[in-house]
Amino acid sequence: EAGVVQSPRYKIIEKKQPVAFWCNPISGHNTLYWYRQNLGQGPELLIRYENEEAVDDSQLPKDRFSAERLKGVDSTLKIQPAELGDSAVYLCASSPIGQGSYEQYFGPGTRLTVT
């Protein structure tokens, strides 16, 4: 069974440019998470989807970040415009059910560098 797929793996952009990340979760997983991980820190949740509905986006900087999960399968996270402080690894994860007692399966992440 394929794991969580993310693309691209690496992205280097100049500040003020837009960037988009794509995630395809494990088949059948209703819950999809986007995390941001700064160097030397644990992941921080940006947004959680249950099927196509964003049920927890309280930590998503909505002035520049947006996300969508049309049809409740794959998802896209966008930053426009990017700032220097957005440099981080963006991780996507999926889970059969969105509860803390269920295992989350992580993708390889996208390492973003904003110059």
Add this chain to the structure above:
Amino acid sequence: KNEVEQSPQNLTAQEGEFITINCSYSVGISALHWLQQHPGGGIVSLFMLSSGKKKHGRLIATINIQEKHSSLHITASHPRDSAVYICAVGETSGSRLTFGEGTQLTVNP
């Protein structure tokens, strides 16, 4: 104060040594997760536990619910165990995981 705290932040060991990484948390949890992250970013789930002890190969995870503390042990450590180990808790009050900052383990040959 972070809800999930790990110690130590960095750990260097010689091959073969017994290693312990600790995790303390301050909230009610439904489960605690131990995760491994190798250079390059990918995160792998090692254990999910809500009581007692679990063992997988050379890895052992324990949790004490009353003391809100968990430990991850690695027996007969090997250089390939070098990675960041992250503790995360699933809170009883919600659906998200709260992550510790991770412990960078380096095992030298």
